[in-house]
Amino acid sequence: MSSELETTQNPERLKRVVIEPLTRVEGHGKVTLLQDENQHIKQARLHITEFRGFEKFIQGRPYWELPVLVQRLCGICPVSHHLAAAKACDMIVGVTELSPTAEKIRRLMHFGQMLQSHALHFFHLCSPDLLFGFDDDIRHRNIVGVIEDHPEIAKQGVMLRKYGQEVIHVTAGKRIHGTGAIPGGVNKSLSNDEIKYLKRDIDQVIDWAQGAVELIKLIFFEHYDYHLSFATIDSNMLSLVRNDGAFEIYHGGLRAKDVNGNTIFDHVDCNRYGEYIREGVKNWSYMKFPFITSIGQDDGWYRVGPLARVNNCDFFTTPLAEKEREEFIGIGGGQPVQSTLAFHWARLIELLHCTEAIAELLDDSDLYGKALLNKGELQSSGIGVIEAPRGTLFHQYEINDDGLVEKANLIVSTTNNNQAMNESIRKVANQYLDGNQLTEALLNQVEVAIRAYDPCLSCATHAMGKMPLQINLVNEKDELLDCLEKRVTGDINRTV
Amino acid sequence: MNDAVPEKKLKLATAALCGCFGCHMSLLDIDERILKLVELVEFDRTPLTDIKAVGNCDIGLIEGGVANTENVEVLRDFRRHCKILVAFGACAVNGCIPAMRNQFDLQDCLQEVYLDGIGVENPHIPDDPEIPLLLDKVHPVHEVVKIDYFLPGCPPSADTIWIFLNKLIAGEAITFPYSLIHYD
Numbered sequence: 147m148s149s150e151l152e153t154t155q156n157p158e159r160l161k162r163v164v165i166e167p168l169t170r171v172e173g174h175g176k177v178t179l180l181q182d183e184n185q186h187i188k189q190a191r192l193h194i195t196e197f198r199g200f201e202k203f204i205q206g207r208p209y210w211e212l213p214v215l216v217q218r219l220c221g222i223c224p225v226s227h228h229l230a231a232a233k234a235c236d237m238i239v240g241v242t243e244l245s246p247t248a249e250k251i252r253r254l255m256h257f258g259q260m261l262q263s264h265a266l267h268f269f270h271l272c273s274p275d276l277l278f279g280f281d282d283d284i285r286h287r288n289i290v291g292v293i294e295d296h297p298e299i300a301k302q303g304v305m306l307r308k309y310g311q312e313v314i315h316v317t318a319g320k321r322i323h324g325t326g327a328i329p330g331g332v333n334k335s336l337s338n339d340e341i342k343y344l345k346r347d348i349d350q351v352i353d354w355a356q357g358a359v360e361l362i363k364l365i366f367f368e369h370y371d372y373h374l375s376f377a378t379i380d381s382n383m384l385s386l387v388r389n390d391g392a393f394e395i396y397h398g399g400l401r402a403k404d405v406n407g408n409t410i411f412d413h414v415d416c417n418r419y420g421e422y423i424r425e426g427v428k429n430w431s432y433m434k435f436p437f438i439t440s441i442g443q444d445d446g447w448y449r450v451g452p453l454a455r456v457n458n459c460d461f462f463t464t465p466l467a468e469k470e471r472e473e474f475i476g477i478g479g480g481q482p483v484q485s486t487l488a489f490h491w492a493r494l495i496e497l498l499h500c501t502e503a504i505a506e507l508l509d510d511s512d513l514y515g516k517a518l519l520n521k522g523e524l525q526s527s528g529i530g531v532i533e534a535p536r537g538t539l540f541h542q543y544e545i546n547d548d549g550l551v552e553k554a555n556l557i558v559s560t561t562n563n564n565q566a567m568n569e570s571i572r573k574v575a576n577q578y579l580d581g582n583q584l585t586e587a588l589l590n591q592v593e594v595a596i597r598a599y600d601p602c603l604s605c606a607t608h609a610m611g612k613m614p615l616q617i618n619l620v621n622e623k624d625e626l627l628d629c630l631e632k633r634v635t636g637d638i639n640r641t642v
Numbered sequence: 643m644n645d646a647v648p649e650k651k652l653k654l655a656t657a658a659l660c661g662c663f664g665c666h667m668s669l670l671d672i673d674e675r676i677l678k679l680v681e682l683v684e685f686d687r688t689p690l691t692d693i694k695a696v697g698n699c700d701i702g703l704i705e706g707g708v709a710n711t712e713n714v715e716v717l718r719d720f721r722r723h724c725k726i727l728v729a730f731g732a733c734a735v736n737g738c739i740p741a742m743r744n745q746f747d748l749q750d751c752l753q754e755v756y757l758d759g760i761g762v763e764n765p766h767i768p769d770d771p772e773i774p775l776l777l778d779k780v781h782p783v784h785e786v787v788k789i790d791y792f793l794p795g796c797p798p799s800a801d802t803i804w805i806f807l808n809k810l811i812a813g814e815a816i817t818f819p820y821s822l823i824h825y826d
Contacts, residue, residue, distance in 0.1 A: 166694065167689075167694065169689060169690075169691060169692045169693075169694065170689065170690065170691075170692065171689075176772075178772055191772070193770075193772050193773055194773075195710070195712065195773050195774050197709075197710075197751075197752070197755075197776060198660065198709070198740050198743065199743045199746070199748075199751030199752070199754070199755060201754050201755050201759060202743065202746055202750060202751040202754040202755065203742040203743040203745070203746055203751065204742075205754075215739065218662050218664075218738070218739040218796070219662060220662050220663065220664075221661070221662040221663040221664020221665065221666070221667045221668075221797060222662075222663050222664075222667055224662070224664065266667075266670065270670065270690065271690070284692045284693065285691075285693070287691075287692055288685070288690055288691040288692065289676075289690055290680050290685060290691075293676075293677060293680055297677075300677075301674065301677070304673055304674055304676060304677075305673070305674065307670070307673075308671075308673040308674070311671060311673075320826075321668070321671055321800075322664045322667055322668055322671070322797050323664060323796055323797070323826075420760065420761050423761065424761045424762070424763045425759075425761055425762055425763060426762075426763045426764050427756050427762065427763070427764050427765060427766055427767075427768065428768065429766060429767075429768050429769050429770050430768065430770035430772055430773060431768060431770075431773065432768050432773060434756075434762070437763075443763060443764070542760060553760070555759060555760035555761065590692065593692075602663075
């Protein structure tokens, strides 16, 4: 596990190449590469320029706002934040077990979200790279190109995502930023008509999902060695699993495996995550760098998300996905599959599982149930951990006697992959860029590596050119609204 | 209209500043209507294409408020290049959730996250020149550039976006059915 290329000694003498904004990822980030006169890469960094300060500004808000407030962290996977916060709030209101109806409605919502998010990522964002090649024309290498050249694939992608969004719509009232989960349960169950509506298309959706898995396998095996080695790094893997080791995304224990697939820890109670994971800070990114405490910051980083989940779990509960998992695991030959591009394959196996799981749930009469809410004694803290589409998501809140938030900690899924994404772009830099004149096609390979992780960097944007040391914000009448300057010490000061 | 002469497609660019990307997701929630949309417009810089710098466009949609120096630059660049610029969703219109930090001192926000947070190792506040300076407050986009249309909603619904774009492209006055006029 190397971190060479993270920091060079004399950056001022090197040529700086920047890729910004990163495109076809959700949200924003940028990559900087420093090259010497012989075009050797000396430093490669993925910078996350996002900072919103949720942990601070939710202080003083009532706990029951959290599920709708913190889901605004992310419009791509709002359900994950909605449910992680709701789970933390369950603890706060002293509810240790939800009614069967409430738990199943939440699970259905979560499967819908995983389905829509995975479909979006594969079809809308990544399929252009995989169908056209990493060096395809820049004006063609996008979803419009897919619509023109492969209309049937594009349509299936759009419809898969639509179905997932409709599951969310029915369970949460709105496709984006809904209100279904509340502390201690949910605010509605499903009607006959709603279940009929979702059942109408589910068989077709499962067919399309199977087609998606076949498509990614075709792509993977067509250039097998390349897919195995591109941006591939050896890493630890972290995910939730069910008590019996089954694939689980709503509630389970934490499992971490090392590079060789040996267990680091297993079935850890999520409420104790703080004993197992800490976060480091680096001055060049607003995103922190989590690591497994017992191994330490240098080697304790890990990957989360589909690759980690499919590697870590012992089996899927649904037959089609389990069959696909067996084939997937087979290419590792007894070791975890470390191929970064295998993220796509694992993601689509999960997508297939979600469609099967939705079909199963739609036959469950608990979805009509009337017992929506459980109650208990108010507690002073709550922790909610969930597998979001991009990986393990941690929410922790402490409240005061008035029920107002006093302290919060959020480790979002993509943050867990921070070091891994950095390692992957350094691998690409070494593999393909080092010693070369950097072309657009070569730079796209850096982005292809990042896209495999499906990072959600929502919120930040990027400067064109050099960062000013002083910034004035004026309105169209040239009136100064804000002025900030950054001193040599790194202190940021407001001077108006 | 003469079918033999295809009309030139209008150019559409979009950007997300300080928001959650939900408005862009709501744009994709037009679902299969996207197949029609690409017949009406050509995408320039958007998070869906690999065009990194915005070119001359007819319509620009801006999601998110203005929270850092790069937001200011991107927004101004869009204003320079787009004939019509739209504040797209609640954060662009009024700052929305990210603007909740305006009631706190920025230094306190950074301190909470990077110095006093739970489980933080090696605490310090990121300050590399490669990451953008934060503004003291989060601003709605119209405080920085002139805005032609405001489309509220968190996010605006797919139907709202669809009607808006179609009427705009057709050169008609923008009107919505009553059921679509709301702010959540």
